[in-house]
Every structure is written in structure tokens, then in C-alpha cells.
Amino acid sequence: MVTQPQTTTPNEIVYPESDGKPMADNTKQFRWIVTIKENLEILFADDSMVFIAGDLLWYPIEGNNRICQAPDVMVVFGRPKGDRGSYQQWKEDNIAPQVAFEILSPSNTAAEMTRKLAFYQQHGIEEYYVYDPDRNELVALEAQNGTLLEVPEVQGWQSPRLGIQFELNEETLQIYYPNGDRFLSSVQLSAQRDRERQRAEQADQRAEQERQRAEQERQRAEQAEARSQQLAERLRSLGIDPDIL
Known part of the structure; x- marks a missing residue:
């Protein structure tokens, strides 16, 4: 989404944080934006210097608030995570976003x-x-020599920057993590987390059961050893050496 607010004097320039347009025109477009953005957040969760945003206005030139764009999803390598009202490039070591996604709607x-x-x-x-x-x-x-050129074969294409892979089947786009896991919707991610939590709880329960069984075996072994010692002592009291029996 793009905006063209009026430029005021240099000392009064305001960089709006919204272009007044909705993030998405329909539920399908919104779902795709959220899915891509959130899965990229997961992919780079351990890298503090990868900033990912959805529908955030990007101002590339200081002093000009008319030149801006809000990619549906953008990825910036080399900038820290954190909240921003807009991405003002001159405040970000002049690092431009390297990757942008746009999800089309009928209004485009x-x-x-x-x-x-x-x-x-x-x-x-x-x-x-x-x-x-x-x-x-x-x-x-x-980008090749400063020009964005279409990739001839998108089926199976792997992003050089992100490492993710794209596959188109007859019904939809599938995006895969570098390890082969598929991008999931927020509902699917929640269900997956629930399954993983249940598996972890079950594993903990099995581990506790094994610990309890091991403890019971230890106690039985100690009890058997104690009975053996008592029997040996009784035999000795009767003048019988248990060690030569």
C-alpha cells in the first residue's frame, strides 16, 4: 500500500505511520500475509539482527515523506528486532529491506x-x-545488476536470502523452511504447539514412571540385601558361617 502525504518544511516533516488503507482487502489475503510474516519470525527467532514486519511504511529518503511503500511483508537483515512506527531508512544505518512480499487482492x-x-x-x-x-x-x-528480473522457474525455487523453498501444487502455494518443514497458518501452528506440548508431557510422564520403577527396584534390592544380612547374622549367632555355605 502506498501513500503520498504532503511534504512540509524540513523542520516540520512528519512521516505518517499509516497510509489510511487496510492491511488486507479480504480474509484470504490477510491469512497469507500473517502466515508468511509469522513463519519468517519463527525462522529467524534466534537471530537478533533480522527485522521482519508486515504492512509497515518504509521511507527510504530522509526529508521526503511522499516516497514510501508498505510491503505486505518485508525482511531486513542487519537491523535489530523491535517495534517501529515506520521504517525510516536513514535511522537504520541506511540499510534497505532486502526481501519484500506482496499478496494480491482483486483491488490491485x-x-x-x-x-x-x-x-x-x-x-x-x-x-x-x-x-x-x-x-x-x-x-x-x-536483483541482478540493480534490476529485478523474474526467476524463469519458480517451482522449487529457493530464496538465496531466506533459504526457504516455494512449491506450487494444483490448489495453493506451499512454502518450506530450510529443514523441509512446511509454513503453517496460525491455527495450524497453534495445533502443532499443542501436539508438541502433549508429546512433551507424555514423555515427562513416561520418564517419571521409569524413575518410579527404578526407585522401586532399588528399594526391593535394598530390602533383599537387608534380609540377606539378617539371615547371615542369625546363622552366625547359631555358630554357622554363612560364607562357607
């Missing part, structure tokens, strides 16, 4: 997408992905 026009492509190309995006969930079509573009 060819002219709008052409402007977005020109913006991303001009301002340093290295990988750009456009997915149309209604048509189940994916376009992947990679």
Missing part, C-alpha cells in the same frame, strides 16, 4: 503493481515475491 491494479516494482527496484530490494492466491500464481524476482 496493474499500474499499482508496476509502481511497486519500480519502487522496490530503485530502493534496493534484492528479492521480490508476488503471490496471487485466487489464481494460485507466484512471481519471484531477483
Whole structure:
């Protein structure tokens, strides 16, 4: 989504945190935006210097609040995680986002997408992905000598920056982590966490049962040893050496 607020004097420039447009036009588009953003958050959860955002306005040029774009999802390597009202590039060591995703909706026009492509190309995006969930079509573009060029074969394409892989089947797009796990929706992720928690609880229960059985075996062994010692002492009291029996 793009915005064109009016520029005021240099000392009064305001960089709006919203362009006044909704994050998504429909539930399908919203679901895809959230799925990609949240799974990328999981992928880079242990890397404090990868910033990921959804529908965040990106201002590449200080002093100009008319030049901006809000990718559905963007990834910035080399910048710390944390909350931001907008991504003002000059405040971020002048590091531009390297990866952008756009999820199409029926309201997107060819002219709008052409402007977005020109913006991303001009301002340093290295990988750009456009997915149309209604048509189940994916376009992947990679920067070569400063120009975003379409990847000839998107089926099985692996992102050089993210390491994730894209597969199109007859019904939908599948995205896979570098380890082969599939990107899941928030509902699927929640169900997966529940299953993992249940498995962990069951494993803990089995471990506790094994500990209890081991403790019982130890106690039985100690009791048997005690009875053996008592018998030996009794035999000795009768003048019988148990060691030579």
C-alpha cells in the first residue's frame, strides 16, 4: 500500500505511520500475509539482527515523506528486532529491506503493481515475491545488476536470502523452511504447539514412571540385601558361617 502525504518544511516533516488503507482487502489475503510474516519470525527467532514486519511504511529518503511503500511483508537483515512506527531508512544505518512480499487482492491494479516494482527496484530490494492466491500464481524476482528480473522457474525455487523453498501444487502455494518443514497458518501452528506440548508431557510422564520403577527396584534390592544380612547374622549367632555355605 502506498501513500503520498504532503511534504512540509524540513523542520516540520512528519512521516505518517499509516497510509489510511487496510492491511488486507479480504480474509484470504490477510491469512497469507500473517502466515508468511509469522513463519519468517519463527525462522529467524534466534537471530537478533533480522527485522521482519508486515504492512509497515518504509521511507527510504530522509526529508521526503511522499516516497514510501508498505510491503505486505518485508525482511531486513542487519537491523535489530523491535517495534517501529515506520521504517525510516536513514535511522537504520541506511540499510534497505532486502526481501519484500506482496499478496494480491482483486483491488490491485496493474499500474499499482508496476509502481511497486519500480519502487522496490530503485530502493534496493534484492528479492521480490508476488503471490496471487485466487489464481494460485507466484512471481519471484531477483536483483541482478540493480534490476529485478523474474526467476524463469519458480517451482522449487529457493530464496538465496531466506533459504526457504516455494512449491506450487494444483490448489495453493506451499512454502518450506530450510529443514523441509512446511509454513503453517496460525491455527495450524497453534495445533502443532499443542501436539508438541502433549508429546512433551507424555514423555515427562513416561520418564517419571521409569524413575518410579527404578526407585522401586532399588528399594526391593535394598530390602533383599537387608534380609540377606539378617539371615547371615542369625546363622552366625547359631555358630554357622554363612560364607562357607
